[in-house]
Amino acid sequence: MNQEDHLSLSEVLSAAYSPIVVKPGTPSRVALEIEGDVALAEARHADALALYKATRASSWRIRSKMGWCCWKLEKWAAGARYLADAPRRGDALPLLALTECVAALNDRNGERDEELDGLVGILLALPDPASRVYELAEAHLIDQERRLEQLRIGRDRYPLESSLRRRYVRAVWSAGLGDEQLLRLVIEMTDAPDAAPEDLWQGVEIVSDIGRRELALALFQRLAAGSPFEEQVPLALVEADLHVAAGLLDVAASICRSLAAALGVDAPEDRPLALRAAKGLLAIAIEARDQRAIRAAADDLVELICRGGAMSLVESGPFLDQGALQLHIGSELVHYRPRADVIQLREPILAAVRKPDVLAILKVLFATEGSAGTGLQPDARTALILSAGTDSAHPAIQRHVAWARMEAGDFEGAGRAFALFEVARAREDRVSARLDDGSMFDEAPYDDEMVVDHFAEGMTSALATAAADRDGRTCQHFHEIAMEYLRSALLQHGLYTRFHATMADIMSAFRAAGAEPTSVLWFDYGLSCQYVGKKALALEAYDACLALRPHHSAARANQLLLVAPDERASLIIGHALDSFAQSKPPAMIADLPLIDAVYLLALLRAGGGTEDSLVLPPFGQSERPFAPTQELLQPLFALLRAGLVRISRQTPASAFTIEEAPARVTAFALHQLYWELPESTLVLLRELEQARQSRDWPTSWRRQAPELAFEVARHECLAYLRFCAEDRRLPVSSGEKTMQMIDEALATYSVSQAYSFIWHGAAAAADFRKDKGVTALYAGNSIVGNCQRRIEEARENKWAVTGFKRPPQVRRSHVSVALFDAMLRLGDRAFHAPLAQLFPKTTC
Numbered sequence: 001m002n003q004e005d006h007l008s009l010s011e012v013l014s015a016a017y018s019p020i021v022v023k024p025g026t027p028s029r030v031a032l033e034i035e036g037d038v039a040l041a042e043a044r045h046a047d048a049l050a051l052y053k054a055t056r057a058s059s060w061r062i063r064s065k066m067g068w069c070c071w072k073l074e075k076w077a078a079g080a081r082y083l084a085d086a087p088r089r090g091d092a093l094p095l096l097a098l099t100e101c102v103a104a105l106n107d108r109n110g111e112r113d114e115e116l117d118g119l120v121g122i123l124l125a126l127p128d129p130a131s132r133v134y135e136l137a138e139a140h141l142i143d144q145e146r147r148l149e150q151l152r153i154g155r156d157r158y159p160l161e162s163s164l165r166r167r168y169v170r171a172v173w174s175a176g177l178g179d180e181q182l183l184r185l186v187i188e189m190t191d192a193p194d195a196a197p198e199d200l201w202q203g204v205e206i207v208s209d210i211g212r213r214e215l216a217l218a219l220f221q222r223l224a225a226g227s228p229f230e231e232q233v234p235l236a237l238v239e240a241d242l243h244v245a246a247g248l249l250d251v252a253a254s255i256c257r258s259l260a261a262a263l264g265v266d267a268p269e270d271r272p273l274a275l276r277a278a279k280g281l282l283a284i285a286i287e288a289r290d291q292r293a294i295r296a297a298a299d300d301l302v303e304l305i306c307r308g309g310a311m312s313l314v315e316s317g318p319f320l321d322q323g324a325l326q327l328h329i330g331s332e333l334v335h336y337r338p339r340a341d342v343i344q345l346r347e348p349i350l351a352a353v354r355k356p357d358v359l360a361i362l363k364v365l366f367a368t369e370g371s372a373g374t375g376l377q378p379d380a381r382t383a384l385i386l387s388a389g390t391d392s393a394h395p396a397i398q399r400h401v402a403w404a405r406m407e408a409g410d411f412e413g414a415g416r417a418f419a420l421f422e423v424a425r426a427r428e429d430r431v432s433a434r435l436d437d438g439s440m441f442d443e444a445p446y447d448d449e450m451v452v453d454h455f456a457e458g459m460t461s462a463l464a465t466a467a468a469d470r471d472g473r474t475c476q477h478f479h480e481i482a483m484e485y486l487r488s489a490l491l492q493h494g495l496y497t498r499f500h501a502t503m504a505d506i507m508s509a510f511r512a513a514g515a516e517p518t519s520v521l522w523f524d525y526g527l528s529c530q531y532v533g534k535k536a537l538a539l540e541a542y543d544a545c546l547a548l549r550p551h552h553s554a555a556r557a558n559q560l561l562l563v564a565p566d567e568r569a570s571l572i573i574g575h576a577l578d579s580f581a582q583s584k585p586p587a588m589i590a591d592l593p594l595i596d597a598v599y600l601l602a603l604l605r606a607g608g609g610t611e612d613s614l615v616l617p618p619f620g621q622s623e624r625p626f627a628p629t630q631e632l633l634q635p636l637f638a639l640l641r642a643g644l645v646r647i648s649r650q651t652p653a654s655a656f657t658i659e660e661a662p663a664r665v666t667a668f669a670l671h672q673l674y675w676e677l678p679e680s681t682l683v684l685l686r687e688l689e690q691a692r693q694s695r696d697w698p699t700s701w702r703r704q705a706p707e708l709a710f711e712v713a714r715h716e717c718l719a720y721l722r723f724c725a726e727d728r729r730l731p732v733s734s735g736e737k738t739m740q741m742i743d744e745a746l747a748t749y750s751v752s753q754a755y756s757f758i759w760h761g762a763a764a765a766a767d768f769r770k771d772k773g774v775t776a777l778y779a780g781n782s783i784v785g786n787c788q789r790r791i792e793e794a795r796e797n798k799w800a801v802t803g804f805k806r807p808p809q810v811r812r813s814h815v816s817v818a819l820f821d822a823m824l825r826l827g828d829r830a831f832h833a834p835l836a837q838l839f840p841k842t843t844c
Contacts (some may be wrong), residue, residue, distance in 0.1 A: 006030075006549075009064045010093050011747035012037045018820060024651040029055045029818045032060065036761055040065060060085055064094040071097040076104040092126050099123065099136055116140040124150060131158045138167050148175055162196050179210045190219055197223055197330035204242075213246040222327070231328055233259065234273060237394050238327070240280055241339045249288050256280040260300075262275075266307065275319060280305050280686065283340035284346050294352040302358045310395040310424035313361070314435065320367045343370040353661040360392030364400045374756040382407055389417060395424030399435065406440075411451050415458025416484065422464040426477030434484055441489040456486050460526065463503045472515025478504050479521050487524070496531035503528040519549035526558065535562050560663050568663070577647045578663035580640040587681050590689050594704040597688055599635050600644060602687060602818040603675060607732065613677060615648050618655075619670025620812065627815045628715040629722075631734075633670050644681050650676035692823060705824065710746065712816055714836060717754045721783070723810050724762035730769070730780035741788045748795060750834045752803025757794070760803060761787030803832055816817050 011017060019038050022031045036051035049069035050063055063082045070079030083098035106112040120140045123133045125185035134154025141147040151168040158164050169185045189195065189578045200223040202439035205347060208216040220242055224235050236259045243252035260277040263270040278301040285293035298306075306312045321343050324335035342349065346366045351617050353359045367376065367384040376384070382404050388400035402417035404594040418436065433732040441452055463478045466780070482502055490499040510517050510823040526541030539562055545555045556575045563571055586592050606626050607616030619626040627633050639645045647668075656665045677685070693698055719744075732738070765784045769779035794801050806812060820830035826838060 006033065006061055007037055008061055008091075008620045009068055010091065012065070013068075013093065017041050029057060033057070036065065040069065042120060045069040047295040049073065053102055057102075057288075057304065059088060063093065064089075067094060068097045071101050074104070076236055078100045080105060083112040087122055090121070090122070090126065092130070094121065095123055095126075096130070096132065096136075099140075102441070103140065104372070105138070112280050113140070113142060117142045117728070129154075129157075131161050132162055132166060134158075135167065136170060144175060147171065156713075160371060162192075162194060162199060165192075166199060166202050166453060169206070173206050173315075174210070182206060182210065190222075196228060196440075198332050200226075200331040201327075201332075201334060204238075208242065208245060210653035213242065217242050217246065222779050227329075234260070234325060234327055237276055237280060237325060237338050238336060241252050244287065244339055245251050249284050253281060253284045253293075253652065256284065271304070271307075271316075274304060275301070276322060276325065276340070278321070279342050280338065280340040280341055282349065291352050294349065296351045297361065298349060299355065302361050306361065306394075306396050307687075309428045309560045310398075311419060311428075312396045313368075314399060321354060321364050321374060346376075352714050356392045357394045360388035360394055360397050362715070363388035363391070363396045367710050368400060389413070391421060395421055398424070402436075404522055405444065409456040412458035415455040415460075415485075417458075418467065418482065419831050422481040423463065423478065426474060426481065437484045438486060440490045441492075449495065452486075452489045453495055453498055456490060456495070458504060459485060460502045460505055464509065467506075467509035468512070474512065475506070475513050476521075478509060479524075480520075480623050482506060483524060492530075496528070500528035500532045501532075503816070516798060517543045517544070519552060522548065523552060523555050526555065530558060538562060546575075546578065569653050569656075569658055571609050572658055572663050572664060573651075573653060576656070577649070580637075580643075580646065585643040585678070586684070587680075589684055589691060592684065592688075592696040592698075592699070594701040595635055595708055596639060596642065596644060597701070598708065598815065598819045598823060599639060600681070600685060601688065601692075601822060602637075602647065602814040603636070604677075605818060605822075606814040607675065609677075612682060614682075615650060616675040616677065618651075618674060620669075622814070624811055625813045625818075626671070628712065628719040628813045631718075632712070632715050632813075632815060633771075634669060643678065644684070646678065646766070648676040650674040706835070709819060709824065709830065709839065710835055712819055713746055713751050713830070714739065714742050716751050716810075716813075716816065716831075717745065717758065720755050720807075720810050721758045721787075723807065724758055725783060727764075727809075728766040730762065730765055730783065732783050733782050741784050741791070744788065745750060745791050746832060746835055748836070749791075749801060750803060751831050752805070753834075755802045755804035755806075757787045757790050758783075760790055 007017070007020070017037075019036045019041070026034075032051050032055045034056070036048045039045075039048035039051060046069075049066055052066045054071070055062060063085070067079045067082035067086075070076070079097060079101035082329075083094050083101065086094040086098040089095075099116065102116055102119065103114055106116060106540035115672050117140055118135050120133070124130055124137060134150060134157075135152040135257075137147060137154070141150060148171050151164065151171050152163075154164045154246070155168040163623060169182075169189055172182055172185055186203045186206050186419065189199050192199070203218050203219045204223065217239075220235075222237055224232055227235060236255055240252040240255040240259075241250070245256065256277045257301060260274055261278070262280070263274040278297065280295035281371060282294065282301055285297045297659075301319075302479065304375065305316075308316055321341075324337045327334045337529050349362060350359065350366070353362060363384045367381040367388075370376070371486055381602075382625070385400050385404040386408060389405065398417045402414045402421065405411070405414035405417060408444065441447055441455075445451075463482055467475055467478050486499070486502060490496075490502070503521075506521065507517065507525050521540045522545035526538045526545060529535075529538035532610065539559060542555045542559045545552055547557075549555075553689050559571055559575075560568055603616060603626075604620065606619035606622050606624070607613070608622075609616045636645075640647065651674045652672065655669040657667035657669075658664070659666045666836065689726045717737070721732060721738070722734075742754065745757055749757075761783045765779045765783045768774065768782055793799070796805065816830075824830070829838065
């Protein structure tokens with residue numbers, strides 16, 4: 001075959017297909033079709049369709065191949081368009097694909113039945129129709145006699161096709177051509193050497209229908225014996241039904257009992273079959289008219305249903321109407337509906353049952369399952385659920401009862417039922433997801449003050465009763481239940497008295513249980529007291545809330561609304577102080593950064609305290625500054641946040657800057673603050689003192705020491721620079737260039753030598769202003785440059801730079817003494833010697 005020859009659809013799909021080799025110079029259109037043929041032969045239908053489209057050809061050969069691909073890709077409409085010419089062409093494969101596409105489209109509206117009848121007729125008229133054509137004949141030929149005849153012809157033409165054999169027998173069964181002929185065909189089908197499980201199953205169905213019970217049981221036993229073990233379990237339900245049909249009720253009941261006993265009712269995969277077995281026993285008992293057996297079977301069924309506790313009827317189901325049972329018969333999935341349709345047996349079941357809980361649960365199930373055709377109208381269904389709620393307080397039915405009462409207008413009863421349901425869930429620890437909440441009151445007809453009030457009365461009374469003699473965890477669940485349902489609705493409708501009564505009942509339950517209320521409960525209780533004018537109780541509740549959760553912003557805001565104006569400032573300050581401790585302080589000094597240890601030591605010494613002092617006076621009372629600059633006061637806030645120190649309540653209000661809107665502290669006068677040392681910090685200070693004296697430091701401190709020493713030295717230089725500038729009435733920047741100049745000086749020289757560079761730089765700036773008459777700002781901006789040039793000249797010329805002493809106005813700070821004297825034991829060397837010499841392994 002040369003490359004100009006083209007292959008039809010049937011040639012590409014035939015077993016003899018061999019791909020054409022694309023030679024150089026082959027037209028692109030032909031090459032694309034050849035590549036598409038290869039993809040089609042390999043069942044790569046999407047690739048083939050794309051290649052055929054790329055040819056832009058419109059010949060029947062290409063369209064038939066594209067239509068076939070569309071059918072395989074389930075693009076029914078496109079396939080029908082491409083294959084529209086198939087009836088005229090008379091090609092079997094395109095015609096088959098067209099029929100399949102039209103059939104798929106016809107499922108949507110049924111308007112193409114006649115077209116399908118005609119297409120199948122054409123396929124049947126072709127020589128040697130494929131077996132699939134006869135299957136299509138069963139589905140789409142309109143005339144029953146013609147359909148039956150073609151199925152007979154197909155069965156005879158393909159005697160080894162068991163599917164066609166079953167289709168023919170089923171068609172004869174549907175046509176009602178007589179039991180004797182049908183029985184002969186069934187026996188022929190099931191006795192065939194190649195009889196499949198599907199043949200046996202169809203035989204069981206047919207002979208059961210025509211009343212041949214013994215034969216049905218015999219065929220079923222053959223089917224069950226040849227089925228895998230996992231399929232024999234559900235098949236037992238079918239066997240029970242066959243015995244019931246044969247009048248052998250005792251045998252059927254025994255099968256159901258054995259099945260129920262063999263299944264693990266707690267295993268999720270076994271429960272559906274166990275339910276079917278239990279319903280089978282109930283239906284058999286009714287057929288036997290055995291009242292005692294009915295009651296026993298009903299009890300067992302309800303016990304099985306309620307194994308999920310309060311959530312049984314909510315999470316699972318349906319229970320009574322499980323629909324068809326899926327059976328794997330050979331290669332087919334069969335949908336079998338057991339005889340035990342208990343939905344239709346409502347009246348005899350309810351009439352026989354005596355136990356209130358069992359009766360109530362069955363009433364709810366009959367009311368909520370099944371279609372409208374089961375005989376219960378909506379009003380009757382609601383009435384049945386309401387009567388269940390009257391009969392029983394079983395938790396599994398309470399949610400259904402609650403909603404039925406809501407619909408009936410019994411809102412107090414609905415509140416009680418919801419409470420019983422939620423309480424049961426709480427006791428079973430099944431409260432991870434709330435099914436209902438206060439949003440039910442957001443829309444009509446329940447967005448009404450009277451509805452909410454009555455509902456709250458019922459729910460609160462039920463919760464209070466249930467809370468008696470319970471533990472704190474259960475009481476907490478009760479609080480959550482009430483708030484989920486009632487909080488927003490009561491407040492929205494202004495039912496403040498009811499809200500307070502509810503919260504008071506919950507608080508009483510906590511006290512009776514000896515449980516500690518949570519911060520959320522204290523806040524809600526405080527809010528309820530605030531709404532009813534109980535100011536003192538509200539403040540106490542908010543205090544308790546904030547003791548447990550210091551950052552509760554709503555509790556803080558509500559407190560401020562309640563206190564007198566002269567108390568607001570202290571309360572705002574108190575809120576600010578409570579907000580600092582955000583973490584648990586370290587348990588040992590090894591977990592303490594060196595800077596925190598130095599600042600703790602400096603704070604202790606600045607306040608004149610000892611390792612046993614609980615409150616330190618303001619370090620502003622000391623003649624020595626706490627830190628070289630204001631910037632180095634910031635690490636004190638790290639101590640506060642770590643919980644190592646607290647600002648004492650002894651601090652005067654003048655130490656705080658307060659803003660009213662929003663109410664908050666915006667600034668602290670750190671030098672006026674009293675400092676409180678927690679007991680855990682006193683323990684750390686004693687450990688710190690021992691480490692300081694023994695020099696047994698944590699390893700991390702030795703790594704951190706050079707960096708901290710350099711940082712303190714930088715700020716000692718910055719403090720001196722500011723003094724020199726202010727002494728000459730010149731402004732000076734503390735920005736990046738200034739700090740770079742100081743770093744440059746300390747890289748080679750000591751702090752005292754850096755003082756020399758700074759003094760000369762400031763002096764030169766003052767002379768520059770005096771000589772040139774420039775502004776103070778202009779002269780001040782030259783200080784850093786003057787210092788930088790002098791440092792560079794000193795380094796280049798190797799000057800012997802004489803260090804300066806500390807002036808009285810720039811006293812040594814407590815931080816410097818704590819670091820260089822107490823911790824590092826360097827004393828004046830930290831001032832007179834370059835840091836690079838003191839810490840030779842560290843580049844400063």
